[in-house]
Amino acid sequence: MRLKKSVVLVGMMGAGKTAVGTQLARILSVPFIDSDDAIVAAANRSIAEIFERDGEPFFRQKESQVIGRLLEGPPCVLSTGGGAFMSPLNRQMMAAQGVSVWLCADLDLLWQRVRHKTTRPLLRTSNPRATLKEIYDLRVPVYALADLKVDAAPELSIDEMANRVREALLTRPDVLEG
Numbered sequence: 716m717r718l719k720k721s722v723v724l725v726g727m728m729g730a731g732k733t734a735v736g737t738q739l740a741r742i743l744s745v746p747f748i749d750s751d752d753a754i755v756a757a758a759n760r761s762i763a764e765i766f767e768r769d770g771e772p773f774f775r776q777k778e779s780q781v782i783g784r785l786l787e788g789p790p791c792v793l794s795t796g797g798g799a800f801m802s803p804l805n806r807q808m809m810a811a812q813g814v815s816v817w818l819c820a821d822l823d824l825l826w827q828r829v830r831h832k833t834t835r836p837l838l839r840t841s842n843p844r845a846t847l848k849e850i851y852d853l854r855v856p857v858y859a860l861a862d863l864k865v866d867a868a869p870e871l872s873i874d875e876m877a878n879r880v881r882e883a884l885l886t887r888p889d890v891l892e893g
Contacts (some may be wrong), residue, residue, distance in 0.1 A: 716893045718745050718790040721813035722884060723782075725861055727801040727851060728838075729828035730818040731876055732794040738877035743891075749777055754782045762796070779804050786812040790892045796869070801857055810862070814890050817861035822851050824869050824870040865889070 722739065733749055738746035754777055759764055763866055765774045780801055786808055793813070800815065800846050809815045811887055820828075826844055830872040838848040863883045867876060884890045 716745060716891050718743050719892055721786055721788075721790050721793050722880070722890070723786075723793045723795060723809045723815045724818055724880075725795055725809075725815050726797065726818040726858060727820065727825050727854060728847075729730045729796040730797075730820045731823040731828075731873065732818055734873045734877060735818060735876045735880060736794040738873050739880050742881055743792065746777060746789070746791040747794070747836075748785055748791050750782055750785065750799060751794075751796045753785060753826070755853055756831050757781060778802075783808050791796055796856070800848055800861065801854060806860065814863065814884070814887060815861040816863045816865060816883065817858045817871045818867055818876070818880075819858070820867035822848060824867060825851065845854065 722736075722743075724736045724739075726732055736749070737747045755761060756775070758777065760768070762774070765777070768835070775798065778796060779802055782793070782795065782799060782805055785791070795805075800809075800817075804846070826847055829838065829847065830843070832838075838846055863886070865876070865879050865883050871879070881891075
């Protein structure tokens with residue numbers, strides 16, 4: 716199979732974008748790129764440090780620049796940060812040059828996956844569970860605009876999720892051939 720355009724994984728923190736994306740890239744024999752890792756490499760600072768020093772608007776601007784650059788490259792599996800899809804510019808670039816896939820996980824599953832992580836700057840609040848719910852409620856209607864949706868479940872392995880995404884991609888003749 717040949718990937719004709721980049722697959723852009725979108726969804727909440729903890730949805731499995733990096734883990735599933737890495738496995739999907741192996742299945743499709745294409746590079747896996749994490750946009751957050753590319754931002755960290757370009758800035759030579761962690762996401763948390765960028766948020767703290769320069770603020771979220773600066774981070775979002777850099778995120779859009781990096782996503783645009785990555786989408787112009789050869790087809791790949793691109794994992795994006797949870798807030799990337801909220802930007803109309805990012806959604807436009809993804810639609811023009813790739814296919815967006817929402818990894819949809821419910822709030823309880825997301826909380827189980829992120830509650831012990833200290834690398835989530837948006838959850839550094841007095842009540843991180845309530846903050847996660849606020850972010851979830853705000854973002855889900857926008858994630859629903861993605862080209863494809865793949866539901867996550869706690870019993871599904873990373874391999875099973877990656878195969879679910881591959882199956883969803885096969886419904887789009889403009890994405891995979893062969």
